[in-house]
Amino acid sequence: MPVNIPADVGAGIEAIDTPCLLIDLDAYERNIQRMARFIRDHDLRHRAHAKTHKSADIAHDQMAAGAVGVCCQKVSEAEALVHGGVRDVLVSNEVVNPHMIERLAAMARQARVLVCADDPANVDALAAAAARYDARLEVLVEIDVGAGRCGVAPGAPAAALAERIDAAPHLAFAGLQAYEGKAQHVHDFNERRARIDEAIARTRDTVERLEQAGLACDIVGGAGTGTYAFEGGSGVYNELQCGSYIFMDADYQRIAMADGRPIDDFENSLFLYTTVMSKTKADKAICDAGLKAQSVDSGPAVVFGRDDIEYIGASDEHGVIRDPDNVLRLGDKLRLVPGHCDPTVNIHDWYVGVRGRVVERLLPVTARGMCL
Numbered sequence: 001m002p003v004n005i006p007a008d009v010g011a012g013i014e015a016i017d018t019p020c021l022l023i024d025l026d027a028y029e030r031n032i033q034r035m036a037r038f039i040r041d042h043d044l045r046h047r048a049h050a051k052t053h054k055s056a057d058i059a060h061d062q063m064a065a066g067a068v069g070v071c072c073q074k075v076s077e078a079e080a081l082v083h084g085g086v087r088d089v090l091v092s093n094e095v096v097n098p099h100m101i102e103r104l105a106a107m108a109r110q111a112r113v114l115v116c117a118d119d120p121a122n123v124d125a126l127a128a129a130a131a132r133y134d135a136r137l138e139v140l141v142e143i144d145v146g147a148g149r150c151g152v153a154p155g156a157p158a159a160a161l162a163e164r165i166d167a168a169p170h171l172a173f174a175g176l177q178a179y180e181g182k183a184q185h186v187h188d189f190n191e192r193r194a195r196i197d198e199a200i201a202r203t204r205d206t207v208e209r210l211e212q213a214g215l216a217c218d219i220v221g222g223a224g225t226g227t228y229a230f231e232g233g234s235g236v237y238n239e240l241q242c243g244s245y246i247f248m249d250a251d252y253q254r255i256a257m258a259d260g261r262p263i264d265d266f267e268n269s270l271f272l273y274t275t276v277m278s279k280t281k282a283d284k285a286i287c288d289a290g291l292k293a294q295s296v297d298s299g300p301a302v303v304f305g306r307d308d309i310e311y312i313g314a315s316d317e318h319g320v321i322r323d324p325d326n327v328l329r330l331g332d333k334l335r336l337v338p339g340h341c342d343p344t345v346n347i348h349d350w351y352v353g354v355r356g357r358v359v360e361r362l363l364p365v366t367a368r369g370m371c372l
Contacts, residue, residue, distance in 0.1 A: 005350060005362060006352055007020070007352045007359045007362065009361070011358070012358060012359075013333075015359075016333075018289070018333065019272055019274045019289040020272075021271070021350065021351045021365075022271040022272070022354060023269055023271075023354070023361075024269045024270075025353045025354060025355045025360055027269035028270075031266045032061060032065045032246060034265065034266060035228075035242060035245050035266075036067075044237070044238055044240055045240070046062075046067045046240050047088075047221060047241050048063075048070050048071070049071040049224070049242065050071060050077065050081060050086075052341060054345055054346060054365050054366060054367035054368060055364070055367075056080070056081050056083075057084075057363040057366070058246065058363065060085065062246070063086075069086065069090065070089055071092040072092070073091070074367075074372060075100045075103050076367065077371075078091050078107065080367035081367060082107055086111070087112060088111065089112070090116075090140070091116065093150070094115075094119070094142070094150055095115055095126075096119075096125070098125070101126060101129045104129070105132065105133040108130065108133065108136060108137050114137075114138040114174055116139070116150070117141060118150055119152075119161075120161060123161065123171070126171060127169060131170045135170065136172060137170065137171055138174035139174060140174050140175050141158050141165065141173075141175075141177070142176075142177040142178075143158045143176055143177070143202065145202045145203055146198055146202070147182045154203065154205055154206045155206055158209070159210050159213050162210055163215065166215060173215060174218055174219050175219030175220055176203065176206060176210075176219065176220050176221065177222065178220065178221065179224070180195060180222065183196055183226065183227050185254075185255065186255075189256045189257060199222070203220060203237070204234075207236060219238065219239045220237050220238050221240070223237060223240040223241055224242055225242050225244040226252065228240050228242045244342070245265070246270075247269050247270035247341045248266050248267060248268050248270070248337075248341070249270070249298070249338050249340055249344075250302040250339045251298035251299060253268070253337075268337050270341055270345075271304060271336060271337060272335075272336040272337075272338055273334075273335060274288055274293075274319065275331060275332070275334075276321075276328050276329065276332040277330075279329060279330045282323075282326045283324055283326065284323050285320075285321045285323050285332075286318050288317065288318070288319070289301070289314075289336060290314040290315050290316050291314045291315060291317075292316050293317075293319075293344075294314070294339070295339065295340045295342075295347070296314060296340075298340035300312065300339055301336035301339055302336065303334055303336060303337075304334075304335040304337050306334075308325060309321050309323050309334075321334075345368075346365075347368075348368065349364065350362055350363065351364075351365065
């Protein structure tokens with residue numbers, strides 16, 4: 001099967017095939033440095049969440065700026081990044097399928113591998129697999145700090161599970177996974193902060209319970225792009241797992257700061273580059289970025305830098321752009337900000353990195369489609 005590379009290094013931006021993922025390298029690098037500066041200033045660690053970009057190249061860029069490693073959500077995603085040279089990976093999720101546990105243990109012979117658990121039976125299965133491979137798996141107890149998803153109850157139940165991990169041969173208790181995912185996209189500042197204050201209190205209580213049991217938490221991890229400043233300033237969390245900051249998407253930019261303005265900590269650096277493929281109607285244009293080029297679970301894409309036109313709908317291979325003043329022409333190219341960057345990235349094979357109007361880097365989406 002041919003490799004569909006949308007551009008050549010050195011080509012002008014006009015020569016890029018669409019639809020494709022476009023990275024503005026200047027904005028991308030500024031985002032990396034801004035997060036790295038926050039981490040340094042608050043004496044934290046950053047374990048960048050690779051589910052956002054699924055790219056070994058980007059993971060290496062983040063680690064070059066100080067990230068200690070990456071998070072992944074799936075074993076196959078972690079395997080792809082380890083194969084790409086990443087040597088410190090947390091699967092920030094539960095792994096219970098026996099075959100996947102075997103793969104996890106095998107991977108721990110090649111890299112530092114951490115995983116989350118919230119059930120004693122799962123801890124036993126992880127320990128047995130690690131013993132078969134003579135490997136060492138580091139395990140975090142995931143606690144439910146408000147998302148209502150995975151995680152054991154904070155406090156005493158979490159401490160009991162940590163003791164079981166600590167006692168298991170071939171396992172090491174590594175700390176806590178305390179991520180409040182539901183809070184990340186709460187647009188109102190005060191509501192978002194209140195949810196994270198509750199998460200911080202539950203996490204602090206659990207850390208204290210563990211200390212009473214003689215168990216220290218090397219990692220107290222969590223936080224995302226929407227709330228990182230709260231956890232980062234809490235004095236409880238020491239490892240942040242922000243991912244989307246590197247790209248930003250339309251939904252994240254609806255989040256409000258304390259003064260009510262949209263969040264501006266980071267810039268849009270990822271775009272869905274698209275071409276107007278039909279202009280037979282005066283008040284609309286059709287572009288080549290439809291549902292098969294993006295995820296619309298968080299709403300439609302937003303046309304970057306334009307308020308005179310609007311992306312309003314999509315079918316499989318067509319995007320509809322409202323053009324009330326009839327300004328668009330056949331062949332025009334536009335930058336769309338995806339509604340949700342993570343699942344949009346998972347549809348594509350390549351990033352095209354541009355500086356100014358010239359293609360400088362081509363980055364494969366290393367773990368594209370890996371969901372096992």
